[in-house]
Amino acid sequence: MPWTKVFIDxxxxxxxxxxxxxxxxxxxxxxxxxxxxxxxxxxxVFILGEGVDDPGGIFGTTVGLCxxxxxDRVMDIAIAENGLTGVxxxxxxxxxxxxxxxxxxxxxxxxMDQIINHAAKWCYMTGGKVNVPLVVRSIxxxxxxxxxxxxxxxxxxxxxxxxxxxxxxxxxxxxxxxxVSALNDGNPVMFIEHRWVYDYKGHVPEEIYAVPLGKxxxxxxxxxxxxxAISQMLYEAVKASKALAAEGIEIEIIDPxxxxxxxxxxxxxxxxKTGRLVxxxxxxxxxxxxxxxxxxxxxxxxxxxxxSVAIVALADxxxxxxxxxxxxxxxxxxxxxxxxxxxxxxxxxxxxAPVPGEPTSILFRSR
Amino acid sequence: xxxxxPRTMRRLFHTMLKIxxxxxxxxxxxxxxxxxxPVHLCIGQEAIAAGxxxxxxxxxxxxxxxxxxxxxxxxxxxxxTLMAEFYGxxxxxxxxxxxxxxxxxxxxxxxGTTAIVGGSIALAVGTGLxxxxxxxxxxxxxxxxxxxxxxGIFHESLNFAALKKLPVLFVCENNFYATNSPQxxxxxxxxxxxxxxxYHIPGFQVDGNQVLTIYETVKKAAARARAGKGPxxxxxxxxxxxxxxxxxxxxxxxxxxxxxxxxxxxRCPIELFQGHILANKIITAAEINHFxxxxxxxxxxxxxxxxxxxxPDKTDLIKHVFFERE
Ligand SMILES: Cc1ncc(C[n+]2csc(CCOP(=O)(O)OP(=O)(O)O)c2C)c(N)n1
Ligand SMILES: [Mg+2]
Numbered sequence: 001m002p003w004t005k006v007f008i009d010x011x012x013x014x015x016x017x018x019x020x021x022x023x024x025x026x027x028x029x030x031x032x033x034x035x036x037x038x039x040x041x042x043x044x045v046f047i048l049g050e051g052v053d054d055p056g057g058i059f060g061t062t063v064g065l066c067x068x069x070x071x072d073r074v075m076d077i078a079i080a081e082n083g084l085t086g087v088x089x090x091x092x093x094x095x096x097x098x099x100x101x102x103x104x105x106x107x108x109x110x111x112m113d114q115i116i117n118h119a120a121k122w123c124y125m126t127g128g129k130v131n132v133p134l135v136v137r138s139i140x141x142x143x144x145x146x147x148x149x150x151x152x153x154x155x156x157x158x159x160x161x162x163x164x165x166x167x168x169x170x171x172x173x174x175x176x177x178x179x180v181s182a183l184n185d186g187n188p189v190m191f192i193e194h195r196w197v198y199d200y201k202g203h204v205p206e207e208i209y210a211v212p213l214g215k216x217x218x219x220x221x222x223x224x225x226x227x228x229a230i231s232q233m234l235y236e237a238v239k240a241s242k243a244l245a246a247e248g249i250e251i252e253i254i255d256p257x258x259x260x261x262x263x264x265x266x267x268x269x270x271x272x273k274t275g276r277l278v279x280x281x282x283x284x285x286x287x288x289x290x291x292x293x294x295x296x297x298x299x300x301x302x303x304x305x306x307x308s309v310a311i312v313a314l315a316d317x318x319x320x321x322x323x324x325x326x327x328x329x330x331x332x333x334x335x336x337x338x339x340x341x342x343x344x345x346x347x348x349x350x351x352x353a354p355v356p357g358e359p360t361s362i363l364f365r366s367r
Numbered sequence: 368x369x370x371x372x373p374r375t376m377r378r379l380f381h382t383m384l385k386i387x388x389x390x391x392x393x394x395x396x397x398x399x400x401x402x403x404x405p406v407h408l409c410i411g412q413e414a415i416a417a418g419x420x421x422x423x424x425x426x427x428x429x430x431x432x433x434x435x436x437x438x439x440x441x442x443x444x445x446x447x448t449l450m451a452e453f454y455g456x457x458x459x460x461x462x463x464x465x466x467x468x469x470x471x472x473x474x475x476x477x478x479g480t481t482a483i484v485g486g487s488i489a490l491a492v493g494t495g496l497x498x499x500x501x502x503x504x505x506x507x508x509x510x511x512x513x514x515x516x517x518x519g520i521f522h523e524s525l526n527f528a529a530l531k532k533l534p535v536l537f538v539c540e541n542n543f544y545a546t547n548s549p550q551x552x553x554x555x556x557x558x559x560x561x562x563x564x565x566y567h568i569p570g571f572q573v574d575g576n577q578v579l580t581i582y583e584t585v586k587k588a589a590a591r592a593r594a595g596k597g598p599x600x601x602x603x604x605x606x607x608x609x610x611x612x613x614x615x616x617x618x619x620x621x622x623x624x625x626x627x628x629x630x631x632x633x634r635c636p637i638e639l640f641q642g643h644i645l646a647n648k649i650i651t652a653a654e655i656n657h658f659x660x661x662x663x664x665x666x667x668x669x670x671x672x673x674x675x676x677x678x679p680d681k682t683d684l685i686k687h688v689f690f691e692r693e
């Protein structure tokens with residue numbers, strides 16, 4: 001099974017061309033291909049969203065699809081997110097498989113009533129008789145002063161809602177495979193992409209394949225600490241692993257790929273081996289997925305921990321505009337390295353300036 | 368229609384010029400990549416900001432959108448702090464927290480700006496409600512685009528404002544596009560001005576490139592609002608010259624027909640009005656020259672102020688998440 005393949009610190013994520021004959025395409029093209037093939041193979045699939053047919057094509061992920069499949073299946077819509085989410089849900093109730101695309105995740109709050117009170121609960125309220133095969137694609141961005149209303153990463157909000165699945169692919173391979181799974185799942189799936197990885201290339205088979213929801217993957221094996229890296233943080237973790245390896249520290253990187261369902265066993269297995277856990281998230285800290293993972297480890301894998309858990313996440317502030325503040329806001333490899341070293345008791349880390357608003361997180365102490 | 372005074376006409380012209388030169392300065396300086404914030408320029412749409420705000424008092428409220436520069440300047444916002452905000456400086460109107468999409472200037476009725484499409488509409492109804500409860504005599508203006516008129520919040524806000532007869536002006540800048548999506552792809556009829564009818568809100572559809580028409584229409588609507596007779600909806604038909612975001616044109620990328628843009632550019636709101644006031648001897652060419660020089664100087668000072676101001680400190684990141692009493 002392809003998803004069980006362990007990619008160990010190859011340049012799987014970097015924009016280097018394939019040397020071994022594998023097909024390499026970008027994350028962006030992988031998403032486009034998945035949608036194209038699903039539109040071809042399943043008449044129930046259709047796409048709707050603001051600007052899905054425009055020349056930019058949602059950062060290139062829907063470019064040309066309207067020309068191929070027509071306006072009924074690749075539908076530009078008015079700016080009316082709440083109502084149109086309800087419309088998409090209605091179509092899904094009737095057996096269609098809509099993909100509702102949002103250029104930025106920040107527009108999802110307008111749809112919250114339909115997503116939370118309707119899509120998420122319909123199956124349960126109907127005693128399992130009627131399901132909602134809806135995929136909501138939304139995009140996290142960061143940087144260039146987009147500020148508080150245009151660069152939020154709200155994935156963790158949806159974890160709190162029973163009935164919603166949350167997929168957050170980091171690689172081109174997973175982007176396609178998870179989108180296919182999401183469309184075939186029969187449940188509402190929040191599908192969360194990161195704009196910064198759109199240009200990254202990776203191996204993507206040409207045929208339709210599925211990456212199952214709820215299966216994480218070990219991206220790199222290591223014995224000293226486990227780093228669970230979410231979305232774009234995967235690339236930061238890979239960067240960190242290289243720097244740490246140069247100092248003889250081997251981290252194990254886990255990409256959960258979906259946050260609900262969460263492949264907790266994969267994380268527990270790794271922590272059993274390393275005894276140390278760092279979680280790298282692209283969202284704000286409080287009430288976030290880092291806290292959720294840490295709590296599950298505390299609950300179910302506590303004896304394996306040799307050290308407290310560390311979370312690398314955004315400070316609990318809205319996204320600032322100024323570049324000077326953005327630099328302080330977005331953590332990356334540097335903060336992962338610092339956290340790993342701290343857990344390993346390496347005092348060299350104190351040379352690294354702490355990020356303001358990012359107090360060292362001590363969740364609990366191992367015995 | 369009561370004749371607009373020469374003094375007012377000169378003021379309206381000055382405001383439009385100032386907005387145009389300000390936006391053109393951004394076009395010029397943006398490629399330097401020191402303004403690291405997305406800019407939504409309003410070149411081509413200046414008459415609306417000038418014509419509407421020309422009727423407002425300092426204490427009246429406006430709520431703008433992502434495309435806010437013109438509204439803020441026309442409402443009298445300090446140009447230095449606006450420019451410094453674009454440069455991400457601590458001296459910016461939002462101390463570097465907001466960037467170009469969220470200007471704030473409470474001292475002149477700008478209580479903040481939202482870039483969530485449709486957000487401005489309800490907020491203006493809310494300040495209108497406060498004014499009615501307090502009987503402070505202020506009116507509130509919601510600026511929004513043709514795209515925003517499709518959000519549920521538009522209809523919910525109109526209904527409430529009409530019911531409570533709130534002193535609110537709904538000013539829709541219909542530039543026929545929402546990002547790259549033409550109006551016809553989003554709306555069954557080209558009649559935003561009529562959408563208030565079922566709420567008994569008077570609707571006006573005006574040429575958004577004719578500042579006097581806008582000024583005079585808004586004048587009546589503002590008087591009506593101040594008299595406690597309720598809101599009006601004014602649809603101003605116009606066109607933006609630049610792409611949805613950024614300093615470039617977008618027709619090269621196939622976003623809209625070049626001819627459409629060229630045709631609208633022949634109806635430049637500033638040239639149209641300039642022709643009118645020159646012909647009617649409201650202003651002389653020398654005076655216009657003087658306006659331009661003074662405006663350019665003011666803008667140059669603002670750029671200098673922005674570039675020379677300090678950046679926020681890292682420790683500023685966590686400040687202002689919550690309001691704290693000093
Ligand atoms: C609720 C919401 N949905 C989508 C967007 C993305 N967006 C920003 S501006 C814009 C187009 C707005 O069009 P219009 O209201 O006509 O204003 P214009 O840009 O033409 O001035 C869109 C879709 C947003 N900011 N907020
Ligand atoms: Mg518009």
